[in-house]
Amino acid sequence: MIYLDHNATTPLDARVLEAMLPYLTQQYGNPSSTHQHGRAARRAIDSAREQVAALVNARPEQVVFTSGGTEANHLALLGAVHDETPARLALSAIEHASVRGAAQSLERRGWRVDVIPVDEQGRVAPDIERQVHADTRLVSVMWANNETGVVQDIRAIAKRVRKCGALFHSDATQAAGKVPVDFTTSGAHCLTLAAHKLNGPKGVGALVVERTSLLKPWLAGGGQEKGLRAGTENVAGIVGFGAAAEYARRELSGRAAQWRALRDKLESGLRTLGITPFAEHAERLPNTVQFSVPQFEGETLLEKLDQAGFTLSSGSACSSGEIAPSHVLTAMGVAREHLRNVLRVSLGAGNTEADVDAFCTVLAGLIQSSRSWRRRDAIAV
Amino acid sequence: MIYLDHNATTPLDARVLEAMLPYLTQQYGNPSSTHQHGRAARRAIDSAREQVAALVNARPEQVVFTSGGTEANHLALLGAVHDETPARLALSAIEHASVRGAAQSLERRGWRVDVIPVDEQGRVAPDIERQVHADTRLVSVMWANNETGVVQDIRAIAKRVRKCGALFHSDATQAAGKVPVDFTTSGAHCLTLAAHKLNGPKGVGALVVERTSLLKPWLAGGGQEKGLRAGTENVAGIVGFGAAAEYARRELSGRAAQWRALRDKLESGLRTLGITPFAEHAERLPNTVQFSVPQFEGETLLEKLDQAGFTLSSGSACSSGEIAPSHVLTAMGVAREHLRNVLRVSLGAGNTEADVDAFCTVLAGLIQSSRSWRRRDAIAV
Numbered sequence: 015m016i017y018l019d020h021n022a023t024t025p026l027d028a029r030v031l032e033a034m035l036p037y038l039t040q041q042y043g044n045p046s047s048t049h050q051h052g053r054a055a056r057r058a059i060d061s062a063r064e065q066v067a068a069l070v071n072a073r074p075e076q077v078v079f080t081s082g083g084t085e086a087n088h089l090a091l092l093g094a095v096h097d098e099t100p101a102r103l104a105l106s107a108i109e110h111a112s113v114r115g116a117a118q119s120l121e122r123r124g125w126r127v128d129v130i131p132v133d134e135q136g137r138v139a140p141d142i143e144r145q146v147h148a149d150t151r152l153v154s155v156m157w158a159n160n161e162t163g164v165v166q167d168i169r170a171i172a173k174r175v176r177k178c179g180a181l182f183h184s185d186a187t188q189a190a191g192k193v194p195v196d197f198t199t200s201g202a203h204c205l206t207l208a209a210h211k212l213n214g215p216k217g218v219g220a221l222v223v224e225r226t227s228l229l230k231p232w233l234a235g236g237g238q239e240k241g242l243r244a245g246t247e248n249v250a251g252i253v254g255f256g257a258a259a260e261y262a263r264r265e266l267s268g269r270a271a272q273w274r275a276l277r278d279k280l281e282s283g284l285r286t287l288g289i290t291p292f293a294e295h296a297e298r299l300p301n302t303v304q305f306s307v308p309q310f311e312g313e314t315l316l317e318k319l320d321q322a323g324f325t326l327s328s329g330s331a332c333s334s335g336e337i338a339p340s341h342v343l344t345a346m347g348v349a350r351e352h353l354r355n356v357l358r359v360s361l362g363a364g365n366t367e368a369d370v371d372a373f374c375t376v377l378a379g380l381i382q383s384s385r386s387w388r389r390r391d392a393i394a395v
Numbered sequence: 396m397i398y399l400d401h402n403a404t405t406p407l408d409a410r411v412l413e414a415m416l417p418y419l420t421q422q423y424g425n426p427s428s429t430h431q432h433g434r435a436a437r438r439a440i441d442s443a444r445e446q447v448a449a450l451v452n453a454r455p456e457q458v459v460f461t462s463g464g465t466e467a468n469h470l471a472l473l474g475a476v477h478d479e480t481p482a483r484l485a486l487s488a489i490e491h492a493s494v495r496g497a498a499q500s501l502e503r504r505g506w507r508v509d510v511i512p513v514d515e516q517g518r519v520a521p522d523i524e525r526q527v528h529a530d531t532r533l534v535s536v537m538w539a540n541n542e543t544g545v546v547q548d549i550r551a552i553a554k555r556v557r558k559c560g561a562l563f564h565s566d567a568t569q570a571a572g573k574v575p576v577d578f579t580t581s582g583a584h585c586l587t588l589a590a591h592k593l594n595g596p597k598g599v600g601a602l603v604v605e606r607t608s609l610l611k612p613w614l615a616g617g618g619q620e621k622g623l624r625a626g627t628e629n630v631a632g633i634v635g636f637g638a639a640a641e642y643a644r645r646e647l648s649g650r651a652a653q654w655r656a657l658r659d660k661l662e663s664g665l666r667t668l669g670i671t672p673f674a675e676h677a678e679r680l681p682n683t684v685q686f687s688v689p690q691f692e693g694e695t696l697l698e699k700l701d702q703a704g705f706t707l708s709s710g711s712a713c714s715s716g717e718i719a720p721s722h723v724l725t726a727m728g729v730a731r732e733h734l735r736n737v738l739r740v741s742l743g744a745g746n747t748e749a750d751v752d753a754f755c756t757v758l759a760g761l762i763q764s765s766r767s768w769r770r771r772d773a774i775a776v
């Protein structure tokens with residue numbers, strides 16, 4: 015099987031597992047315990063916090079560990095609501111379901127949610143102020159989109175949001191480890207990260223926050239994570255996140271260059287099949303290409319690719335079961351005929367030129383045979 | 396080091412780690428993906444759900460996986476609030492900080508929280524109806540207390556709460572794997588579990604719920620866990636929880652008998668030192684003894700035991716850093732002089748008679764030498 019679905023999740027780096035193993039065996043203390051076992055676990059979390067902070071140029075005390083990106087997005091959106099007086103939020107039209115879901119739960123409490131449109135290349139409108147009102151408490155725009163890979167100009171957006179007096183959150187789940195993410199210079203008040211998107215373990219993420227006092231607690235209890243997120247820490251998971259962040263930081267430029275070369279090769283292969291990527295003129299993640307294969311006549315392209323040994327998806331894993339067209343492509347105004355047979359290739363560690371060649375060959379063959387069958391059916395009828 | 400702090404956390408069972416390892420290596424799919432990698436991960440979660448359900452005699456579809464006990468307690472208390480009209484909650488006086496914390500966040504939204512007292516043996520008052528009013532939405536009483544180990548008569552309590560028309564939640568974090576916990580016959584509407592208390596991994600827990608429609612979503616997004624708890628699942632953690640639950644179920648009676656024998660030996664050793672356990676006349680967990688050592692003159696008993704190679708705590712790990720006396724012992728009306736030098740021994744897999752003997756000997760020695768030093772100080776003055 016050739017795995018081309020790294021934006022859904024990545025394999026755990028073997029070096030990361032090695033870093034985790036002591037905390038799945040001898041080092042099993044509860045970090046809240048004051049005895050030797052507990053103190054050893056606490057030190058491991060402190061180190062991981064430094065590693066995660068370094069990946070995004072933040073200070074360790076700005077990192078709040080969570081159970082993943084979805085929870086970090088909820089901490090950002092719901093945590094910014096310090097009182098119960100409903101006000102406004104603004105989100106881009108292409109946010110992940112977890113950001114939209116958190117916003118909807120505020121809508122049910124009487125909040126208004128304004129939607130910031132994107133252009134046909136998936137880029138957030140530059141005049142973001144139009145959606146930011148006097149009572150807008152927080153604006154959320156993702157750093158890079160999980161489907162198209164489009165990278166936003168977060169610094170410019172944050173600057174405009176700050177000028178309006180609102181808090182600015184960016185979901186950097188897909189960006190971190192693929193492009194440089196600098197929290198301190200970005201101007202964002204808070205930033206979401208998830209370990210499993212950068213060869214770390216599932217079940218751990220972080221919200222990086224300018225000052226923890228900006229947020230109210232999400233889970234109350236034992237006071238862990240500066241009181242924002244109580245609960246016995248997932249020590250091995252946090253240690254794994256730290257290690258994955260460290261490798262991602264050290265190896266970022268090499269990984270990105272390798273992916274970009276493979277992606278360019280893939281895109282030129284697609285163009286010979288008459289296929290152009292979505293958002294081709296926007297700045298995109300080096301590992302991501304999303305495109306439609308309207309030449310394929312049928313509805314089972316993904317299934318046929320799966321049978322042929324290629325693991326990929328059409329877009330977000332979280333909406334894999336859905337039949338509705340992608341909200342991201344819809345927001346970009348993609349024409350109806352291009353919403354069928356959408357594929358997203360997302361490259362990762364271990365992908366090679368041979369993988370890309372094989373993919374293009376198999377895709378060409380599937381398109382060809384779908385047409386022959388269709389013609390034969392037509393003749394038979 | 397002799398580890399006697401299993402109520403704080405337990406070492407991961409080596410067999411559980413073995414079950415997890417495939418999901419930390421080759422089986423890395425996102426369970427929401429519809430391709431082969433995703434489907435394999437989904438099947439693993441389904442199996443774990445069956446294993447966890449079997450531990451507490453629930454149906455698999457009643458198990459909602461969370462990031463731990465603290466989150467499960469929040470899902471129970473805050474999830475039961477379907478509308479925003481403030482009403483009432485009732486909690487026992489000895490609940491874990493995470494239950495009290497979740498209740499406090501409702502208090503800030505205008506809810507009233509009634510406290511159900513306990514007797515001097517740590518047992519919840521039988522006339523629980525006195526704290527359950529017409530507008531009481533939910534009552535929460537833990538199955539077994541983390542400090543004293545006192546086990547409540549959950550079936551009788553649930554029956555009375557149901558008669559009053561309220562929902563009943565029980566935090567069974569400390570009970571599961573130590574005493575039989577039968578969700579279906581208990582009468583509870585929801586039940587909290589945490590994997591790391593029964594030799595499973597940290598960072599995973601569950602809320603078992605009669606019908607998921609009783610609760611509103613805690614995390615929104617990709618719709619995982621029947622829409623109650625979105626976010627890419629911690630697959631390896633969930634698989635580990637399943638394995639730990641299966642071993643706990645199969646080995647429960649053997650483990651309990653072994654702990655009970657060790658605990659009885661420990662208690663008889665303590666009695667020769669003039670020490671009686673708290674709640675000695677109540678039904679207690681087979682692995683837990685909490686007691687005060689007023690004979691020790693000083694404030695560093697735990698530290699001295701740590702230096703002597705014994706890892707234990709005074710009570711909850713989550714409040715290890717606190718100086719305030721235990722809210723559990725305070726609620727039981729324990730006299731002031733017995734709130735000093737409190738120790739909690741919580742036994743687990745691997746503890747032996749030799750451990751108990753060594754502990755009693757060292758404790759006797761520390762008491763003895765603290766008195767000699769105190770006398771010498773007195774003479775010197």
